[in-house]
Amino acid sequence: MRSIKELTYVTDKLIQFSAIYSSPWRFWMGLKLALVFDDLENIEILLQNSKTYEKSFIYNFMKDTLGDGLLTAPASLWKIHRRILDPKFNSKNISCHMESLNKNSKRLINILETRNGENVDIFHYVHLCTLDMIFDSLLESDLNLQNTPDCKLDKYVKDVMNITMERMSKLWLYPNIIFKNSSLGKRLHENLAYINNIKSKIIRKKKKSIEEEKFTSEGNGLYANKVENTSPFLDALFESFYETGEYSEENIRHEMNTFIFAGSDTAAGTLTFLFLILASFPEVQNKVYKELYDMYGSSNQNDDPITYDDTKNMKYLERVIKETLRLFPPAPIVSRKMQKDTKVNDNIVVPKNTALFFSIYTLHRKDKYWTDPLRFNPDRFLPGNYDPKCFIPFGFGKRGCIGKFFAMAQMKTIVASLLRKFTVEIDNQVSVENVSLKLCITLKTAETILLRFIRR
Numbered sequence: 255m256r257s258i259k260e261l262t263y264v265t266d267k268l269i270q271f272s273a274i275y276s277s278p279w280r281f282w283m284g285l286k287l288a289l290v291f292d293d294l295e296n297i298e299i300l301l302q303n304s305k306t307y308e309k310s311f312i313y314n315f316m317k318d319t320l321g322d323g324l325l326t327a328p329a330s331l332w333k334i335h336r337r338i339l340d341p342k343f344n345s346k347n348i349s350c351h352m353e354s355l356n357k358n359s360k361r362l363i364n365i366l367e368t369r370n371g372e373n374v375d376i377f378h379y380v381h382l383c384t385l386d387m388i389f390d391s392l393l394e395s396d397l398n399l400q401n402t403p404d405c406k407l408d409k410y411v412k413d414v415m416n417i418t419m420e421r422m423s424k425l426w427l428y429p430n431i432i433f434k435n436s437s438l439g440k441r442l443h444e445n446l447a448y449i450n451n452i453k454s455k456i457i458r459k460k461k462k463s464i465e466e467e468k469f470t471s472e473g474n475g476l477y478a479n480k481v482e483n484t485s486p487f488l489d490a491l492f493e494s495f496y497e498t499g500e501y502s503e504e505n506i507r508h509e510m511n512t513f514i515f516a517g518s519d520t521a522a523g524t525l526t527f528l529f530l531i532l533a534s535f536p537e538v539q540n541k542v543y544k545e546l547y548d549m550y551g552s553s554n555q556n557d558d559p560i561t562y563d564d565t566k567n568m569k570y571l572e573r574v575i576k577e578t579l580r581l582f583p584p585a586p587i588v589s590r591k592m593q594k595d596t597k598v599n600d601n602i603v604v605p606k607n608t609a610l611f612f613s614i615y616t617l618h619r620k621d622k623y624w625t626d627p628l629r630f631n632p633d634r635f636l637p638g639n640y641d642p643k644c645f646i647p648f649g650f651g652k653r654g655c656i657g658k659f660f661a662m663a664q665m666k667t668i669v670a671s672l673l674r675k676f677t678v679e680i681d682n683q684v685s686v687e688n689v690s691l692k693l694c695i696t697l698k699t700a701e702t703i704l705l706r707f708i709r710r
Protein backbone atom coordinates (compact mmCIF):
# COMPACT_ATOMS: atom_id res chain seq x y z
CA MET A 255 0.00 0.00 0.00
CA ARG A 256 2.09 2.89 -1.19
CA SER A 257 -0.04 5.69 -2.50
CA ILE A 258 -2.10 8.09 -0.40
CA LYS A 259 -5.17 6.98 -2.33
CA GLU A 260 -4.72 3.36 -1.31
CA LEU A 261 -4.11 4.26 2.32
CA THR A 262 -7.04 6.63 2.39
CA TYR A 263 -9.39 4.00 1.05
CA VAL A 264 -7.93 1.24 3.22
CA THR A 265 -11.41 0.05 4.29
CA ASP A 266 -12.16 -0.99 0.68
CA LYS A 267 -8.90 -2.94 0.61
CA LEU A 268 -9.67 -4.59 3.94
CA ILE A 269 -13.05 -5.76 2.70
CA GLN A 270 -11.52 -7.00 -0.54
CA PHE A 271 -8.69 -8.98 1.12
CA SER A 272 -10.82 -10.20 3.99
CA ALA A 273 -13.20 -11.78 1.43
CA ILE A 274 -10.32 -13.56 -0.35
CA TYR A 275 -7.95 -14.58 2.47
CA SER A 276 -8.77 -16.12 5.79
CA SER A 277 -7.57 -14.48 8.99
CA PRO A 278 -4.71 -13.90 9.57
CA TRP A 279 -3.40 -12.80 6.21
CA ARG A 280 0.05 -11.32 5.88
CA PHE A 281 1.73 -8.59 3.92
CA TRP A 282 5.09 -6.84 3.88
CA MET A 283 5.50 -3.16 4.60
CA GLY A 284 9.00 -2.63 3.23
CA LEU A 285 11.06 -5.09 5.29
CA LYS A 286 8.46 -5.43 8.05
CA LEU A 287 6.17 -8.44 8.24
CA ALA A 288 2.58 -7.59 9.14
CA LEU A 289 -0.31 -9.92 9.97
CA VAL A 290 -3.94 -8.84 9.72
CA PHE A 291 -6.48 -10.49 12.01
CA ASP A 292 -10.24 -10.14 11.76
CA ASP A 293 -11.46 -13.29 13.44
CA LEU A 294 -12.89 -13.20 16.93
CA GLU A 295 -10.92 -16.13 18.31
CA ASN A 296 -7.42 -14.79 17.58
CA ILE A 297 -8.26 -11.15 18.29
CA GLU A 298 -9.50 -12.13 21.73
CA ILE A 299 -6.39 -14.17 22.51
CA LEU A 300 -3.93 -11.63 21.18
CA LEU A 301 -5.35 -8.35 22.45
CA GLN A 302 -5.56 -9.76 25.98
CA ASN A 303 -2.01 -11.06 25.88
CA SER A 304 0.48 -9.01 27.92
CA LYS A 305 3.03 -9.66 25.15
CA THR A 306 0.98 -7.36 22.91
CA TYR A 307 0.95 -4.23 25.11
CA GLU A 308 3.59 -2.65 22.89
CA LYS A 309 2.26 -0.62 19.93
CA SER A 310 3.62 -1.29 16.42
CA PHE A 311 5.83 1.10 14.39
CA ILE A 312 2.72 2.56 12.72
CA TYR A 313 2.02 4.64 15.86
CA ASN A 314 5.47 6.26 15.54
CA PHE A 315 3.99 8.62 12.96
CA MET A 316 1.84 10.12 15.71
CA LYS A 317 4.74 10.57 18.12
CA ASP A 318 5.50 14.15 17.00
CA THR A 319 2.03 15.08 18.24
CA LEU A 320 1.27 12.62 21.03
CA GLY A 321 4.80 11.84 22.30
CA ASP A 322 4.49 9.37 25.15
CA GLY A 323 0.80 10.02 25.82
CA LEU A 324 -1.23 6.89 26.65
CA LEU A 325 -2.07 6.02 23.05
CA THR A 326 1.54 5.90 21.85
CA ALA A 327 3.53 5.32 25.07
CA PRO A 328 5.93 2.38 25.39
CA ALA A 329 4.35 -0.33 27.56
CA SER A 330 6.58 0.34 30.61
CA LEU A 331 5.51 4.02 30.88
CA TRP A 332 1.93 3.30 29.75
CA LYS A 333 1.39 0.94 32.72
CA ILE A 334 2.32 3.70 35.23
CA HIS A 335 0.25 6.43 33.57
CA ARG A 336 -2.79 4.27 32.86
CA ARG A 337 -2.92 3.27 36.56
CA ILE A 338 -3.00 6.97 37.49
CA LEU A 339 -5.66 7.97 34.96
CA ASP A 340 -7.98 4.94 34.96
CA PRO A 341 -9.97 5.98 38.09
CA LYS A 342 -10.57 9.45 36.61
CA PHE A 343 -12.75 7.96 33.89
CA ASN A 344 -15.15 5.93 36.04
CA SER A 345 -18.90 6.73 36.29
CA LYS A 346 -18.56 9.05 39.30
CA ASN A 347 -15.99 11.21 37.62
CA ILE A 348 -17.83 11.27 34.29
CA SER A 349 -21.03 12.47 35.97
CA CYS A 350 -19.24 15.58 37.23
CA HIS A 351 -18.73 16.63 33.58
CA MET A 352 -22.46 16.71 32.75
CA GLU A 353 -22.78 20.45 33.36
CA SER A 354 -20.10 21.13 30.77
CA LEU A 355 -21.60 18.61 28.30
CA ASN A 356 -25.03 20.30 28.63
CA LYS A 357 -23.58 23.81 28.33
CA ASN A 358 -21.68 23.01 25.16
CA SER A 359 -24.61 21.12 23.62
CA LYS A 360 -26.80 24.17 24.25
CA ARG A 361 -24.28 26.32 22.41
CA LEU A 362 -24.62 23.97 19.45
CA ILE A 363 -28.41 24.22 19.64
CA ASN A 364 -28.20 28.03 19.59
CA ILE A 365 -25.93 28.01 16.56
CA LEU A 366 -28.14 25.57 14.65
CA GLU A 367 -31.19 27.70 15.51
CA THR A 368 -29.62 30.53 13.52
CA ARG A 369 -29.21 28.12 10.57
CA ASN A 370 -32.72 26.66 10.92
CA GLY A 371 -33.54 24.55 7.84
CA GLU A 372 -30.30 25.39 5.99
CA ASN A 373 -27.81 22.76 4.85
CA VAL A 374 -24.90 22.65 7.31
CA ASP A 375 -21.60 20.75 7.31
CA ILE A 376 -22.37 18.61 10.34
CA PHE A 377 -18.80 17.42 11.01
CA HIS A 378 -17.60 21.01 11.35
CA TYR A 379 -20.17 21.82 14.04
CA VAL A 380 -19.91 18.63 16.07
CA HIS A 381 -16.11 18.77 15.93
CA LEU A 382 -16.14 22.26 17.44
CA CYS A 383 -18.60 21.05 20.07
CA THR A 384 -16.57 17.96 21.07
CA LEU A 385 -13.37 20.05 21.22
CA ASP A 386 -15.16 22.54 23.48
CA MET A 387 -16.25 19.66 25.71
CA ILE A 388 -12.73 18.24 26.05
CA PHE A 389 -11.18 21.63 26.85
CA ASP A 390 -13.95 22.70 29.18
CA SER A 391 -14.41 19.47 31.13
CA LEU A 392 -10.99 17.81 31.10
CA LEU A 393 -8.68 20.81 30.73
CA GLU A 394 -10.60 23.38 32.81
CA SER A 395 -10.65 25.86 29.91
CA ASP A 396 -13.90 27.10 28.45
CA LEU A 397 -12.54 28.07 25.03
CA ASN A 398 -16.03 28.39 23.54
CA LEU A 399 -14.61 27.65 20.07
CA GLN A 400 -18.19 27.32 18.81
CA ASN A 401 -18.66 31.06 19.21
CA THR A 402 -15.08 32.15 18.59
CA PRO A 403 -14.54 31.81 14.84
CA ASP A 404 -11.19 33.63 15.04
CA CYS A 405 -9.70 30.75 17.01
CA LYS A 406 -8.76 28.22 14.34
CA LEU A 407 -7.91 25.40 16.74
CA ASP A 408 -10.21 22.91 14.99
CA LYS A 409 -8.48 23.63 11.67
CA TYR A 410 -5.04 23.05 13.20
CA VAL A 411 -6.20 19.79 14.81
CA LYS A 412 -7.63 18.61 11.47
CA ASP A 413 -4.50 19.63 9.59
CA VAL A 414 -2.24 17.73 12.01
CA MET A 415 -4.22 14.58 11.16
CA ASN A 416 -4.04 15.24 7.42
CA ILE A 417 -0.28 15.79 7.60
CA THR A 418 0.27 12.62 9.66
CA MET A 419 -1.79 10.63 7.16
CA GLU A 420 0.08 12.09 4.20
CA ARG A 421 3.43 11.26 5.77
CA MET A 422 2.35 7.64 6.34
CA SER A 423 1.69 7.31 2.64
CA LYS A 424 5.07 8.73 1.47
CA LEU A 425 7.93 6.34 2.15
CA TRP A 426 10.58 9.01 1.53
CA LEU A 427 9.18 11.05 4.43
CA TYR A 428 9.63 8.22 6.94
CA PRO A 429 13.10 9.28 8.22
CA ASN A 430 12.60 12.01 10.86
CA ILE A 431 15.42 14.16 9.57
CA ILE A 432 13.91 14.34 6.07
CA PHE A 433 10.36 14.87 7.35
CA LYS A 434 11.33 17.66 9.76
CA ASN A 435 12.98 19.63 6.94
CA SER A 436 10.17 19.04 4.43
CA SER A 437 7.39 21.59 3.87
CA LEU A 438 4.96 19.10 5.43
CA GLY A 439 7.14 18.73 8.53
CA LYS A 440 7.37 22.50 8.90
CA ARG A 441 3.61 22.85 8.59
CA LEU A 442 3.17 20.24 11.32
CA HIS A 443 5.58 22.16 13.53
CA GLU A 444 3.60 25.40 13.06
CA ASN A 445 0.29 23.69 13.84
CA LEU A 446 1.67 22.06 16.96
CA ALA A 447 3.18 25.37 18.10
CA TYR A 448 -0.30 26.94 17.95
CA ILE A 449 -1.83 24.12 20.00
CA ASN A 450 1.14 24.22 22.42
CA ASN A 451 0.57 27.88 23.04
CA ILE A 452 -2.98 27.19 24.23
CA LYS A 453 -1.73 24.32 26.41
CA SER A 454 1.00 26.49 27.96
CA LYS A 455 -1.66 28.94 29.16
CA ILE A 456 -3.65 26.08 30.70
CA ILE A 457 -0.55 24.71 32.45
CA ARG A 458 0.43 28.14 33.80
CA LYS A 459 -3.10 28.72 35.09
CA LYS A 460 -3.24 25.33 36.77
CA LYS A 461 0.15 25.77 38.44
CA LYS A 462 -0.86 29.21 39.67
CA SER A 463 -4.14 27.94 41.09
CA ILE A 464 -2.32 25.11 42.86
CA GLU A 465 0.11 27.60 44.42
CA GLU A 466 -2.69 29.96 45.41
CA GLU A 467 -4.61 27.19 47.07
CA LYS A 468 -1.45 26.37 48.99
CA PHE A 469 -1.20 22.77 47.93
CA THR A 470 1.58 21.87 50.30
CA SER A 471 2.85 18.41 51.04
CA GLU A 472 2.26 18.96 54.73
CA GLY A 473 -0.76 17.64 56.60
CA ASN A 474 -3.14 15.70 54.38
CA GLY A 475 -1.05 15.91 51.27
CA LEU A 476 -0.83 18.12 48.25
CA TYR A 477 -4.51 18.31 47.55
CA ALA A 478 -5.57 18.86 51.15
CA ASN A 479 -7.15 22.24 50.32
CA LYS A 480 -8.31 21.31 46.83
CA VAL A 481 -10.78 23.72 45.26
CA GLU A 482 -14.10 22.31 44.04
CA ASN A 483 -15.03 21.87 40.38
CA THR A 484 -11.58 21.12 39.09
CA SER A 485 -11.02 18.40 36.52
CA PRO A 486 -10.16 15.01 38.06
CA PHE A 487 -8.04 14.34 34.96
CA LEU A 488 -5.96 17.52 35.20
CA ASP A 489 -5.72 17.16 38.99
CA ALA A 490 -4.33 13.64 38.57
CA LEU A 491 -1.67 14.81 36.11
CA PHE A 492 -0.49 17.62 38.38
CA GLU A 493 -0.79 15.62 41.58
CA SER A 494 1.52 13.07 40.06
CA PHE A 495 3.85 15.83 38.77
CA TYR A 496 4.22 17.41 42.21
CA GLU A 497 4.00 14.34 44.43
CA THR A 498 5.67 11.40 42.71
CA GLY A 499 7.18 12.81 39.53
CA GLU A 500 5.56 10.00 37.54
CA TYR A 501 4.34 12.63 35.08
CA SER A 502 7.00 15.13 33.90
CA GLU A 503 5.86 18.46 32.41
CA GLU A 504 6.62 17.08 28.95
CA ASN A 505 4.50 13.98 29.71
CA ILE A 506 1.65 16.29 30.78
CA ARG A 507 1.84 18.21 27.51
CA HIS A 508 1.73 14.97 25.51
CA GLU A 509 -1.14 13.59 27.59
CA MET A 510 -3.12 16.77 27.00
CA ASN A 511 -2.56 16.42 23.25
CA THR A 512 -3.57 12.75 23.38
CA PHE A 513 -6.90 13.57 25.01
CA ILE A 514 -7.54 16.58 22.76
CA PHE A 515 -7.04 14.45 19.64
CA ALA A 516 -8.43 11.08 20.82
CA GLY A 517 -11.39 12.68 22.62
CA SER A 518 -12.74 15.03 19.98
CA ASP A 519 -12.21 13.60 16.52
CA THR A 520 -13.49 10.07 17.29
CA ALA A 521 -16.76 11.32 18.78
CA ALA A 522 -17.23 13.97 16.07
CA GLY A 523 -16.74 11.35 13.33
CA THR A 524 -19.23 8.98 14.98
CA LEU A 525 -21.80 11.76 15.40
CA THR A 526 -21.46 12.66 11.72
CA PHE A 527 -22.27 9.07 10.73
CA LEU A 528 -25.05 8.97 13.32
CA PHE A 529 -26.84 12.12 12.14
CA LEU A 530 -26.43 10.96 8.54
CA ILE A 531 -28.19 7.71 9.51
CA LEU A 532 -30.93 9.51 11.47
CA ALA A 533 -31.63 11.75 8.47
CA SER A 534 -31.66 8.75 6.13
CA PHE A 535 -33.78 6.47 8.33
CA PRO A 536 -36.64 8.64 9.68
CA GLU A 537 -38.20 5.63 11.45
CA VAL A 538 -35.04 5.28 13.59
CA GLN A 539 -35.01 9.03 14.25
CA ASN A 540 -38.67 8.91 15.35
CA LYS A 541 -37.96 6.12 17.80
CA VAL A 542 -35.04 8.02 19.33
CA TYR A 543 -37.27 11.09 19.64
CA LYS A 544 -40.07 9.07 21.22
CA GLU A 545 -37.68 7.76 23.88
CA LEU A 546 -36.58 11.33 24.60
CA TYR A 547 -40.15 12.62 24.62
CA ASP A 548 -41.10 9.93 27.15
CA MET A 549 -38.27 11.18 29.37
CA TYR A 550 -38.59 14.96 28.97
CA GLY A 551 -41.91 15.71 27.27
CA SER A 552 -41.55 19.03 25.47
CA SER A 553 -39.57 20.62 28.32
CA ASN A 554 -36.72 22.97 27.62
CA GLN A 555 -33.12 21.88 28.17
CA ASN A 556 -32.51 24.98 30.31
CA ASP A 557 -35.18 23.84 32.77
CA ASP A 558 -34.61 20.13 32.40
CA PRO A 559 -30.94 19.43 31.65
CA ILE A 560 -29.65 15.95 30.81
CA THR A 561 -28.22 14.08 33.81
CA TYR A 562 -25.74 11.22 33.77
CA ASP A 563 -28.50 8.85 34.95
CA ASP A 564 -30.66 10.06 32.04
CA THR A 565 -27.92 9.09 29.59
CA LYS A 566 -27.86 5.59 31.08
CA ASN A 567 -31.64 5.32 30.57
CA MET A 568 -31.46 6.26 26.87
CA LYS A 569 -31.54 2.58 25.90
CA TYR A 570 -32.72 2.92 22.31
CA LEU A 571 -30.30 5.78 21.60
CA GLU A 572 -27.53 3.63 23.04
CA ARG A 573 -28.37 0.86 20.57
CA VAL A 574 -28.39 3.37 17.70
CA ILE A 575 -24.94 4.63 18.74
CA LYS A 576 -23.64 1.06 19.03
CA GLU A 577 -25.00 0.15 15.60
CA THR A 578 -23.29 3.26 14.19
CA LEU A 579 -20.01 2.27 15.88
CA ARG A 580 -20.35 -1.26 14.53
CA LEU A 581 -20.69 -0.13 10.93
CA PHE A 582 -18.40 2.90 11.12
CA PRO A 583 -15.81 2.30 13.87
CA PRO A 584 -13.67 5.45 14.20
CA ALA A 585 -10.57 3.29 14.77
CA PRO A 586 -11.10 0.69 12.02
CA ILE A 587 -7.70 -0.91 12.66
CA VAL A 588 -5.54 -1.04 15.77
CA SER A 589 -2.03 -2.42 15.83
CA ARG A 590 0.51 -3.99 18.19
CA LYS A 591 4.04 -5.37 18.10
CA MET A 592 4.62 -8.95 19.21
CA GLN A 593 7.34 -8.86 21.86
CA LYS A 594 8.25 -12.60 21.83
CA ASP A 595 7.73 -15.53 19.48
CA THR A 596 4.22 -16.59 20.44
CA LYS A 597 2.18 -19.68 19.68
CA VAL A 598 -1.37 -18.45 19.08
CA ASN A 599 -2.87 -21.83 18.25
CA ASP A 600 -1.80 -25.15 16.70
CA ASN A 601 -1.42 -23.54 13.29
CA ILE A 602 0.01 -20.12 14.05
CA VAL A 603 3.25 -19.06 15.70
CA VAL A 604 3.75 -15.30 15.46
CA PRO A 605 7.43 -14.35 15.29
CA LYS A 606 8.84 -11.68 17.62
CA ASN A 607 8.61 -8.10 16.28
CA THR A 608 5.80 -8.89 13.83
CA ALA A 609 3.34 -6.01 13.44
CA LEU A 610 -0.17 -7.23 14.23
CA PHE A 611 -3.11 -5.39 12.71
CA PHE A 612 -6.59 -6.01 14.12
CA SER A 613 -9.29 -5.10 11.66
CA ILE A 614 -12.23 -3.99 13.77
CA TYR A 615 -13.94 -2.75 10.62
CA THR A 616 -14.18 -6.16 8.91
CA LEU A 617 -14.83 -8.02 12.20
CA HIS A 618 -17.88 -5.77 12.62
CA ARG A 619 -19.16 -6.47 9.11
CA LYS A 620 -18.60 -10.25 8.81
CA ASP A 621 -21.69 -12.32 8.16
CA LYS A 622 -20.05 -15.07 10.23
CA TYR A 623 -20.74 -12.93 13.31
CA TRP A 624 -23.62 -10.65 12.26
CA THR A 625 -26.89 -11.50 10.55
CA ASP A 626 -27.48 -9.32 7.50
CA PRO A 627 -24.43 -7.20 8.48
CA LEU A 628 -25.07 -4.20 6.22
CA ARG A 629 -28.58 -3.63 7.53
CA PHE A 630 -28.82 -0.77 10.05
CA ASN A 631 -30.61 -2.57 12.85
CA PRO A 632 -30.14 -1.10 16.37
CA ASP A 633 -32.16 -3.96 17.89
CA ARG A 634 -29.39 -6.43 17.16
CA PHE A 635 -27.91 -4.89 20.34
CA LEU A 636 -30.81 -5.96 22.53
CA PRO A 637 -29.42 -8.13 25.34
CA GLY A 638 -28.96 -11.71 24.23
CA ASN A 639 -29.15 -10.85 20.51
CA TYR A 640 -25.39 -10.57 19.90
CA ASP A 641 -22.01 -11.72 21.15
CA PRO A 642 -20.38 -8.70 22.90
CA LYS A 643 -16.94 -10.09 22.06
CA CYS A 644 -17.60 -9.39 18.34
CA PHE A 645 -18.20 -5.72 19.05
CA ILE A 646 -14.99 -3.87 19.88
CA PRO A 647 -15.19 -0.23 18.66
CA PHE A 648 -13.32 0.86 21.79
CA GLY A 649 -10.66 -1.82 21.38
CA PHE A 650 -10.16 -4.73 23.67
CA GLY A 651 -8.03 -5.70 26.65
CA LYS A 652 -6.04 -3.44 28.94
CA ARG A 653 -4.99 -1.02 26.17
CA GLY A 654 -8.57 -0.41 25.13
CA CYS A 655 -10.14 3.06 25.19
CA ILE A 656 -9.92 4.80 28.56
CA GLY A 657 -12.49 7.39 27.46
CA LYS A 658 -15.35 5.09 26.42
CA PHE A 659 -17.79 6.13 29.19
CA PHE A 660 -16.94 9.78 28.65
CA ALA A 661 -17.48 9.28 24.89
CA MET A 662 -20.91 7.68 25.38
CA ALA A 663 -22.02 10.47 27.74
CA GLN A 664 -20.69 13.12 25.33
CA MET A 665 -22.39 11.62 22.26
CA LYS A 666 -25.70 10.92 24.01
CA THR A 667 -25.85 14.45 25.41
CA ILE A 668 -25.25 15.99 21.99
CA VAL A 669 -27.72 13.75 20.12
CA ALA A 670 -30.42 14.04 22.81
CA SER A 671 -30.03 17.83 23.00
CA LEU A 672 -30.32 18.30 19.25
CA LEU A 673 -33.20 15.86 18.74
CA ARG A 674 -35.25 17.42 21.56
CA LYS A 675 -35.12 20.63 19.55
CA PHE A 676 -34.83 19.67 15.86
CA THR A 677 -35.67 17.08 13.27
CA VAL A 678 -32.79 16.17 10.94
CA GLU A 679 -33.19 15.89 7.18
CA ILE A 680 -31.01 15.26 4.15
CA ASP A 681 -31.56 15.92 0.43
CA ASN A 682 -30.67 12.39 -0.69
CA GLN A 683 -31.05 9.61 1.81
CA VAL A 684 -28.22 7.07 1.87
CA SER A 685 -27.98 3.34 2.53
CA VAL A 686 -25.13 1.85 4.56
CA GLU A 687 -23.45 0.41 1.44
CA ASN A 688 -23.22 3.72 -0.35
CA VAL A 689 -21.69 5.79 2.45
CA SER A 690 -18.19 6.32 1.04
CA LEU A 691 -15.44 6.22 3.61
CA LYS A 692 -11.89 7.45 3.98
CA LEU A 693 -9.22 6.92 6.59
CA CYS A 694 -7.67 10.06 7.99
CA ILE A 695 -6.13 8.53 11.13
CA THR A 696 -9.76 7.89 12.11
CA LEU A 697 -12.58 6.76 9.84
CA LYS A 698 -14.48 9.60 8.17
CA THR A 699 -17.08 10.13 5.47
CA ALA A 700 -15.25 10.66 2.16
CA GLU A 701 -17.58 13.52 1.28
CA THR A 702 -18.78 16.49 3.31
CA ILE A 703 -22.15 15.61 4.86
CA LEU A 704 -24.72 18.38 4.56
CA LEU A 705 -27.80 18.08 6.78
CA ARG A 706 -30.74 20.30 7.67
CA PHE A 707 -31.76 20.84 11.30
CA ILE A 708 -35.37 21.99 11.41
CA ARG A 709 -36.90 23.41 14.58
CA ARG A 710 -39.69 21.16 15.95
Ligand code: HEM
Pocket residue numbers: 324325326332336512513516517518520521524579583584585588589646647648649650652653654655656657658660661
Ligand atom coordinates in the same frame (compact mmCIF):
# COMPACT_ATOMS: atom_id res chain seq x y z
C1 HEM B 1 -16.55 7.22 19.69
C2 HEM B 1 -15.58 7.51 20.50
C3 HEM B 1 -14.31 6.73 20.68
C4 HEM B 1 -13.89 5.56 20.10
C5 HEM B 1 -14.63 4.69 19.11
C6 HEM B 1 -12.58 5.26 20.63
C7 HEM B 1 -11.83 4.14 20.29
C8 HEM B 1 -10.60 3.84 20.84
C9 HEM B 1 -9.83 2.66 20.53
C10 HEM B 1 -10.22 1.57 19.54
C11 HEM B 1 -8.71 2.71 21.27
C12 HEM B 1 -7.58 1.67 21.28
C13 HEM B 1 -6.49 2.11 20.34
C14 HEM B 1 -5.42 1.05 20.19
O1 HEM B 1 -5.61 -0.10 20.56
O2 HEM B 1 -4.38 1.41 19.65
C15 HEM B 1 -8.74 3.92 22.04
C16 HEM B 1 -7.75 4.32 22.89
C17 HEM B 1 -7.77 5.52 23.58
N1 HEM B 1 -8.81 6.42 23.62
FE1 HEM B 1 -10.57 6.27 22.70
N2 HEM B 1 -12.24 6.24 21.52
C18 HEM B 1 -13.27 7.14 21.59
C19 HEM B 1 -13.35 8.27 22.37
C20 HEM B 1 -12.39 8.66 23.26
C21 HEM B 1 -12.52 9.77 24.16
C22 HEM B 1 -13.75 10.68 24.30
C23 HEM B 1 -11.34 9.86 24.84
C24 HEM B 1 -10.94 10.82 25.91
C25 HEM B 1 -11.76 11.43 26.71
C26 HEM B 1 -10.47 8.79 24.36
C27 HEM B 1 -9.18 8.57 24.78
C28 HEM B 1 -8.43 7.46 24.43
C29 HEM B 1 -7.08 7.22 24.92
C30 HEM B 1 -6.28 8.15 25.84
C31 HEM B 1 -6.67 6.00 24.38
C32 HEM B 1 -5.36 5.27 24.66
C33 HEM B 1 -5.61 4.30 25.80
C34 HEM B 1 -4.39 3.49 26.24
O3 HEM B 1 -3.59 3.06 25.39
O4 HEM B 1 -4.28 3.28 27.44
N3 HEM B 1 -11.15 8.08 23.42
N4 HEM B 1 -9.91 4.59 21.78
